Amino acid sequence: MTKSNRKSITIETVISASLDKAWEVWTTPMHIVKWNHASEDWHTTHATNDLKVGGKFNYRMEAKNGNVGFDFWGIYDEIHFHQIIRSTLGDDRKMEVRFFQEGSKIRVVESFEIEDENSEELQRKGWQAILDHFKSYTESLNN
Template sequence: METRNTPTITVQSLINAPTKKVWEFWTEPQHITQWTFASDDWHAPYAENDLRIDGKFKTTMAARDGSVSFDFEGIYTDVQTYKLIEYVLGDGRKVSISFESEDNVTKVTETFDPEMENSIELQQSGWQAILDNFKKYTEAAV
């Protein structure tokens, strides 16, 4: 799939948790399945993650009513523990996630290449909704 000739899209959130916890919840499959969906009528029934350069990840996102599902997957190109994750999706789009910490608050910033099927606004709102779900899940967990 070709990408648009447009700038990247960025979403971000301040998570009220130390970076070690944020990193763990972002990267471990048992946590990934708890937050990787944009709305309550979706869920993530499966996740696998080989967090290393050239490692692969896959998360299945599915409608709770069983009507549709898809795999979100890619290959890591850079992993700097507690700081940065970069990967390439199956369609060639690049994604970068940075983690910045100050006083037990971690800023997570995701920057990604847009795809051509959906509007920039829809993509940004969808990825932001997933990031907001991550924030809610991470902050609620003890």
């Protein structure tokens, strides 16, 4: 990840899936809306993804009770198919996702610069929960 003055957090998971499947589920809007939530009272109502350098992604995240929502978006800085995605988020933070083939499994390692509004621990837990939902959803597609 590009160096900056902001502190970053790294989280990861190991998925029982092919690299093709993990990449597809991470980058395809019809899948993103199924796994991109930190808790069961939130969901992603709409996702767009123009997966190219300079392309934009936008995930509309809302509380299921409708009281609050926000657009999680960014611009892609670097993409290496099946390996790495680097982007700059809408608030200028950097994010990086790496995919590693490990035998029949895929390790997904995600690093992101923290924001100032929420505690580091809350951010770590929230992003890890999303990554855990990604794992569960992706593995459910293998059955």
